[in-house]
Amino acid sequence: MKRSTRKKRKKKAGRARKKSHTGRAKAFLWWLVGLCTAGVLVMVFVLSDHGLYQLWQLKKEQRAIEERIRELEEENAAMAAERDRLKTDLEYIEKLARERYRMAKPGEKVYRVIPENPEQSR
Numbered sequence: 001m002k003r004s005t006r007k008k009r010k011k012k013a014g015r016a017r018k019k020s021h022t023g024r025a026k027a028f029l030w031w032l033v034g035l036c037t038a039g040v041l042v043m044v045f046v047l048s049d050h051g052l053y054q055l056w057q058l059k060k061e062q063r064a065i066e067e068r069i070r071e072l073e074e075e076n077a078a079m080a081a082e083r084d085r086l087k088t089d090l091e092y093i094e095k096l097a098r099e100r101y102r103m104a105k106p107g108e109k110v111y112r113v114i115p116e117n118p119e120q121s122r
Contacts, residue, residue, distance in 0.1 A: 046052045085092050097103040104110045 044051070102110055
C-alpha cells in the first residue's frame with residue numbers, strides 16, 4: 001500500500017505543478033492583454049486627433065486668442081476716445097500739431113534743440 005500512496009502523491013504533485021504552471025501562463029496572458037488594451041486606450045484617448053493632448057493644445061490656443069481679442073478691444077476703445085477728442089477738443093488738436101508736426105502760430109518762432117552727443121537722440 002505504501003507504493004500506491006507514493007504513486008498517488010507523485011501524481012498529485014505533478015498535477016499541482018501543471019496547474020501552477022498553467023495558472024502562471026494564464027496570469028501572464030491576462031496581464032499582457034491588459035497592457036495591450038491600456039496601450040491602445042492611451043493611443044486613442046491621448047495621442048489621437050481628438051485626444052487629450054489635442055484638446056489641451058486647442059484650449060491653450062483659445063486662451064491666447066481671447067487674450068489678443070481683449071488687447072485689441074482695449075486698443076480700439078483708446079482709439080475711439082482719441083477720435084472723439086480730435087473731433088471736439090481744439091486745444092488738444094493744437095497741442096498735437098505743435099508737438100508732432102512742429103507747427104507754429106503766425107509770428108511765433110520754433111526752436112529745435114540738438115543734443116551734444118548724437119547717441120542721445122536715439
